[in-house]
Amino acid sequence: MNLRDIAFGNLRRRKGKAFLITIGLTTAVAAFVLVLTLILSLRHTMDEQLSSYGANLLVTPPASDVTLSYGGATIEGAASGQVAYLGDTELQAIRALPPDQVVGVLPILLAPLEVEGRRFLGLGTELAQAEERKAWWKVEGRLPQKDNEVLLGLNVRNELGLETGESIRVAGQDFVVSGVLWETGDQEDNLILLDLPVLQELTGIQGRYHLIEVTAARSDAVEPLLAQMTRELPQAEVTALRHSIEFTNQSNKALADFGLAITALIVIVAGFVVATTMLMAVKERQKEIGIFRAVGYKQRHVASLVLIEAAALSAVAAGVGIALGAAGAWATPQLARGLSLVFVFDPLVLVYGTLLAFILGLTASLYPAWRAAGLEPSLALKRI
Template identity: 30%
Template structure:
């Protein structure tokens, strides 16, 4: 008997819920104009936030990667101990001792770190000073493809050397050595051809002569020794300090340093994009919240008689609240889906105007879709809560006076 009674109550509650749900659906169908503006207000909020989120995310990644790839932000040098030498109050320099060495094999060790995917360029170098035409000159043995990827600002008259017999001159080195394109240059008894001259950069590169790394190691009998290794690390989704820590563990005899100024400026640029998007999103959310609130409140004011009838036939306050709640929930679900699709479409239209290389596409992003759905529901419920609460407090006798 108790089981039948319990089953009967559950069946009654189920039918009651379905009845309330059907009332909400029919109400949305009858008031199509109100429903349109309710969904429109939510779509405005969701699509704007989705578009700004996608644009901000892609712009942040794009800006960060552009900055990350525009020069080194980690430098690896041999570890050494230094002792300051003083005679009385006179400083006579520093003495280095217990100096370690860097080797080409260390580059392979760097590739073994956990966050290697965050490193875009590894450029090993060998620096030596030698006489060229009786002039002391700084010679850099490099891997030309890696160095050029690291220093995209280089403007070269001529081309990057493709063969081991080619050299690249800085602008000052070209002037000092009186060498131009296609001239021959003698380094350590070996003839090379000048295939490119770097236009002035305002850096130490202007005074240098660049040759192939392996050729430099052979000419100066350096084996696999390196003077330093420069890295460009993508610090958008991994702190560069973490990459420094991982490399330091792999290379205990090397000094791994992050170029702090470079990193700070990069992250500041990325943060500006995110702050701008967040501020605009908040403004749009407030506007949309007001639109939805006004719409729901106006709709309920027009339904005073209907609510009075519901109460007169036995609907409780929570039933009235559920009717409004279901209406907003249904509208929010539709708005969440439409807002996501419109937001992605808007981002695809706007992004190419901001970044010609940007490609977003319509690939489904479950994280952003979840944000869109939750945002629509939260905004809808927040905007409808007070009007729904006010409707539950309506006196049926007041409602019938309007008949």
């Protein structure tokens, strides 16, 4: 027999108090695991959806006289033919980037197009992929599927007074309006959008692009991609568009802060419950502890008894709390219909949950253990 057997024996005898302490610790661990898992799942989900916020890397020709901003361009240079281009070499190099880091590559060609004596900006790209990457695109009608179809930005459509299905003559060729891009609030409202090969054919510009949009798979892939592309594309300028990443990060941080604040509150309350219950248990056992001291137990032996009990209950709370917290995180998207959340369980949560249980259980039991250790052996002789 050793101190552990005595501690376990006492736990078996005082099941009510052991249960109460375990409930307190379990609640704290479950809340922590639930919040942490939800935060990680949300972060993962938002990362997964990062592509829907549009491109996060922009590749442009060097020393371009085009003033570009993401989502549109002031293309005076393009109109005047003074623009430098990217070529197929750059496009292929970008397409060769690791597919687990890059989910989208959109080459874009810009060209001034004349319609009914007015000049508009034409944009040629892979429209199907562009619609996939730009979640804010709402198309009335459909995307162009034939070589003689175009998609009009809302302002162009309003200016020309055209509706879906009507004919339009662009740069001397006849097209049909397959659809209208509903208002984006960006330069896209002023564009005539065509599939890339159609615009290339129309302008005679083959294998050259004004810019290439790249969509990273995850927010943490952006910086490594920026470094790699800068290195591998010395003839181009690579710019990271951080607003979507910042948005993701800020959303994550706000969620994390909120979750952690609630968890901290629960942990404090649980710690108080554990400390109070332990202290009551020590008070109830004064005579028994006095006997231990009388038969030769040192203060550290008595403190060890209390801390062994706390550690044992912490271990149980860790197991149950982690299971409950993980189950809660898994069930949350099922219960909250409409919440788009990919459940992710990081093995590190096991480690953190276990650490929390032990740190909380042992810390909250330090004072009761100290009080127990300070009890006099003469209590064994008193009538309590």
